[in-house]
Amino acid sequence: MDTKRTIFPNRVLPYLLLAPQLVVTLVFFIWPAGQAVKSSFEREDPFGLSASFVGFQHYARLLKDPLYLDSLGRTAVFAVAVTALSMALGLALAVAVNRLLKGGRFYTTLLVWPYAVAPVIAGLLWWFLFNSTTGVLAYFLGQLGIRWDHNLNGTHAMILIVIAAAWKQVSYNFLFFLAGLQSVPHSLIEAAAIDGSGPVKRFFTIVLPLLSPTTFFLFIVNVNYTMFDTFAIIDATTAGGPAQATNILVYKVYDDGFLGLNLGSSSAQSVLLMLIVVVLTVIQFRYVERRVQY
Amino acid sequence: MVENRPFLTFLTHLVLIAGVVLVAFPVYVAFIASTHTREVLVGGMIPLLPGGHLIENYAQVLSASSAANGLPSYTLMALNSLGMALIITFGKIVISILSAFAIVYFRFRFRLLAFWIIFITLMLPVEVRIIPTYKVVADLGMLNSYPGLTVPLIASATATFLFRQFFMTVPDELVEAARVDGSGPLKFFRDILLPLSRTNIAALCVILFIYGWIQYLWPLLVTTDPGYYTLMMGLKRMVAVQDGEVQWHLVMAGAILAMLPPVLVVILMQRLFIRGLTETEK
Numbered sequence: 001m002d003t004k005r006t007i008f009p010n011r012v013l014p015y016l017l018l019a020p021q022l023v024v025t026l027v028f029f030i031w032p033a034g035q036a037v038k039s040s041f042e043r044e045d046p047f048g049l050s051a052s053f054v055g056f057q058h059y060a061r062l063l064k065d066p067l068y069l070d071s072l073g074r075t076a077v078f079a080v081a082v083t084a085l086s087m088a089l090g091l092a093l094a095v096a097v098n099r100l101l102k103g104g105r106f107y108t109t110l111l112v113w114p115y116a117v118a119p120v121i122a123g124l125l126w127w128f129l130f131n132s133t134t135g136v137l138a139y140f141l142g143q144l145g146i147r148w149d150h151n152l153n154g155t156h157a158m159i160l161i162v163i164a165a166a167w168k169q170v171s172y173n174f175l176f177f178l179a180g181l182q183s184v185p186h187s188l189i190e191a192a193a194i195d196g197s198g199p200v201k202r203f204f205t206i207v208l209p210l211l212s213p214t215t216f217f218l219f220i221v222n223v224n225y226t227m228f229d230t231f232a233i234i235d236a237t238t239a240g241g242p243a244q245a246t247n248i249l250v251y252k253v254y255d256d257g258f259l260g261l262n263l264g265s266s267s268a269q270s271v272l273l274m275l276i277v278v279v280l281t282v283i284q285f286r287y288v289e290r291r292v293q294y
Numbered sequence: 295m296v297e298n299r300p301f302l303t304f305l306t307h308l309v310l311i312a313g314v315v316l317v318a319f320p321v322y323v324a325f326i327a328s329t330h331t332r333e334v335l336v337g338g339m340i341p342l343l344p345g346g347h348l349i350e351n352y353a354q355v356l357s358a359s360s361a362a363n364g365l366p367s368y369t370l371m372a373l374n375s376l377g378m379a380l381i382i383t384f385g386k387i388v389i390s391i392l393s394a395f396a397i398v399y400f401r402f403r404f405r406l407l408a409f410w411i412i413f414i415t416l417m418l419p420v421e422v423r424i425i426p427t428y429k430v431v432a433d434l435g436m437l438n439s440y441p442g443l444t445v446p447l448i449a450s451a452t453a454t455f456l457f458r459q460f461f462m463t464v465p466d467e468l469v470e471a472a473r474v475d476g477s478g479p480l481k482f483f484r485d486i487l488l489p490l491s492r493t494n495i496a497a498l499c500v501i502l503f504i505y506g507w508i509q510y511l512w513p514l515l516v517t518t519d520p521g522y523y524t525l526m527m528g529l530k531r532m533v534a535v536q537d538g539e540v541q542w543h544l545v546m547a548g549a550i551l552a553m554l555p556p557v558l559v560v561i562l563m564q565r566l567f568i569r570g571l572t573e574t575e576k
Binding site: 263 | 310317320408412425429430445446449462469470478508514542552560561568
């Protein structure tokens, strides 16, 4: 790793400067993560007085547990649905704003603010819209002959959290796609136009391939977002129900560990989740390194 | 735009207007709901135009009488949210800029190790280590306190990387000049580096304030004393009553008020917000 050509020759100061960050990291990040790994291999007696080493027992049991595998599948469905929906909408809006000669800033302002809305509030807003006694959307769906009930119907509950999570994330995708579109060289588009290709063809043969780094980056970020930042949306709306239909992995860790007090299993789940984050982060950063060399 | 296609321009505006409407729709309905009485809301189809109880509802939310069902008053929760957001913002910026300064401007043993330890925090979101982190905070006696709410969240790899990247672009001549003039590292930091970082700090402030304000899981874990509840938890608890008894008009007024500060920050400081967002995520 590079430093400056000229540096300060102080022996103690750098450690003091780093100390606050490192202390917080060690005490509240690395130590708890280590504890999670440790207790995922242990079983505590009912009084929490002693723990015995049980090897991979918790993991083996988890990977055979239909509830856990079910939750894994639902997490995948949730992540893919939210990512696809919010990226498609974000891209469509970014392409539209990018086409405008004026007024782009105005539309941008009107489109980006949901980023600042808390996930828990996003969940509450959509819950209210779909609520059977007060909800506008539930009312319209009823007029169409659909009896909406996210308290009983698992598919409805899943659709509800997908919409709430995607709604909040569109603005993020929009901003990054817009930045990507603005860096597509104008000369390429003009050359293609002179050669007689229309806007649709230009988009699919020139713009979209040039956007692929942005698209890939956003894909990873969105998967990360749906897997970990949507806890509040679920807690505010479905709380994992009905009948586990929206019990995604992050919610299950909380539910089993914090509410169900099943420490060993919850720790094993934490460790598996950490592995997923590590993989996502490594992919993200490897790719960023490569993009820098362009 | 390389050619004039009126139909496509029309379509562009149509897509954008549809997008704006879609994005604004839930908040619009929430606002409408916050201007009616509860009876109107639960009596079937809710109206699509504002009612006449706006001031009454908001006044009730903000008054001391909003404390009910084990919840503190709305204003207390708002103050807690504000305190938490500000402490997190300030804390993250201070510890990140100091660590970036150490990593870029000094050569010392374990520099690479320190860098990696900071990097690893990216891989350990609170959500995946809920119980052990809770235990640490409990053992340190930090439950139900401002330090408990904020300190565990103020380590920041992204902010450190942002400052590091920026410091790498600061010309070396400035350090040389400072050293020739006999100024030490702290003086250099205070008189040269800090003023140069102003824009970056401002952009980060916007992003981090939003981050702190919308925290949900962490305050949920570490507070059991209603005196430390934040708005995000409070709103959730306002609807966690029997389905028929939810005071929707007050919940929605509370939700509108709770989303106002960060949304205003984004709208009023759009340029800084976009800069902060796109630079920290790279």
